[in-house]
Amino acid sequence: MSAKIRWTGAVLGVLGVALTLVLHWMVFFWVPTERTMGVVQRIFYVHVPAAWVAFMAFGIVAVCSAVYLWLKDERLDMAAVAAAEGGILFTTIVLLTGPLWGRVAWGTWWTWEPRLTLTLLLWFIYLGYFLVRSSTENPQRGKRFAAVVGIVGALDIPLIHLSVQWFRSLHPAPVVMRPAGPSLHPDMLATLFVGLGAMTLLFFSFFLYRYGLERVSQGLLHREVAEGRTPQPEGVLS
Amino acid sequence: MIRGILFALALIALSLALVVPAEAVVPGGSMAEVIQGGLADPQALAGQNLRGYTHMFIAYFIAWAIIFGWVISIARRLRRLEKALRE
Numbered sequence A: 001m002s003a004k005i006r007w008t009g010a011v012l013g014v015l016g017v018a019l020t021l022v023l024h025w026m027v028f029f030w031v032p033t034e035r036t037m038g039v040v041q042r043i044f045y046v047h048v049p050a051a052w053v054a055f056m057a058f059g060i061v062a063v064c065s066a067v068y069l070w071l072k073d074e075r076l077d078m079a080a081v082a083a084a085e086g087g088i089l090f091t092t093i094v095l096l097t098g099p100l101w102g103r104v105a106w107g108t109w110w111t112w113e114p115r116l117t118l119t120l121l122l123w124f125i126y127l128g129y130f131l132v133r134s135s136t137e138n139p140q141r142g143k144r145f146a147a148v149v150g151i152v153g154a155l156d157i158p159l160i161h162l163s164v165q166w167f168r169s170l171h172p173a174p175v176v177m178r179p180a181g182p183s184l185h186p187d188m189l190a191t192l193f194v195g196l197g198a199m200t201l202l203f204f205s206f207f208l209y210r211y212g213l214e215r216v217s218q219g220l221l222h223r224e225v226a227e228g229r230t231p232q233p234e235g236v237l238s
Numbered sequence B: 001m002i003r004g005i006l007f008a009l010a011l012i013a014l015s016l017a018l019v020v021p022a023e024a025v026v027p028g029g030s031m032a033e034v035i036q037g038g039l040a041d042p043q044a045l046a047g048q049n050l051r052g053y054t055h056m057f058i059a060y061f062i063a064w065a066i067i068f069g070w071v072i073s074i075a076r077r078l079r080r081l082e083k084a085l086r087e
Helices: A003-030 A039-071 A074-105 A114-133 A139-154 A156-166 A186-226 B002-019 B042-046 B053-086
Strands: none
Touching: A003 A039, A003 A186, A039 A074, A039 A114, A039 A139, A039 A156, A039 A186, A039 B053, A074 A114, A074 A139, A074 A186, A074 B053, A114 A139, A114 A156, A139 A156, A186 B053
């Protein structure tokens, strides 16, 4: 892995960990408690940032996949894979922390309401992204198919966003970006932004390392093929 | 042509994705009414709704366990590959 990736990842990681420590201090010692839901509302500060990072990651997958189909630059495919892996993990966080909150706030762990269902669908689509990659004998074809899944999957993100307006939903209306201004308490808003910053920094740090890992992996494959130790798979090094 | 359309669709999806967190939605109202004082404040704690206290800690544990697990996984895979590269 290049020193540039290693050092940039390390700097972002250190900043992310520092901001995470600040976030935990704010969540457990500083931010006021919401009157109706009580302390369980503090799940908000990990649930929403995880959703933000997941959507951003899948946005990166879609853009990198689209440009990969256009330019056939392997680095874009590697970036898409790295982002997709992070996106799946952060969506998993969303899907696990949401029910813990919903059990107390709504009285149920899970309900097939539009936003929850579409978020679960998003998770399955990007699981499919990895299955499609490894389902063809020709790796290049697998990458192309996966790129299409990555692009189509991102179309679910605006659906998740708009589902609360289009359908009857347990999720209420937006609380931050409203025409009348945020309805959140200012301290809660500050804590939310620290959470968003912390998770975004951590994601980009690990994304860079995951991207570096993909490059090392491809480098090793190319070397083994060049040395004749591994038979050249159809489509590789083309 | 098809690639151009796919690229445009991806850009639109990304733009919308960037808007989503700003319009963060939560289960249960506007969250405008609060009880002052963090969890560490005993006086404030007495008046708080502690329902789901364990749920909150489990949620944070799960979130950081998954993130930490990803880091460990990347580090292990990277070490294995770099070892293979050296051999």
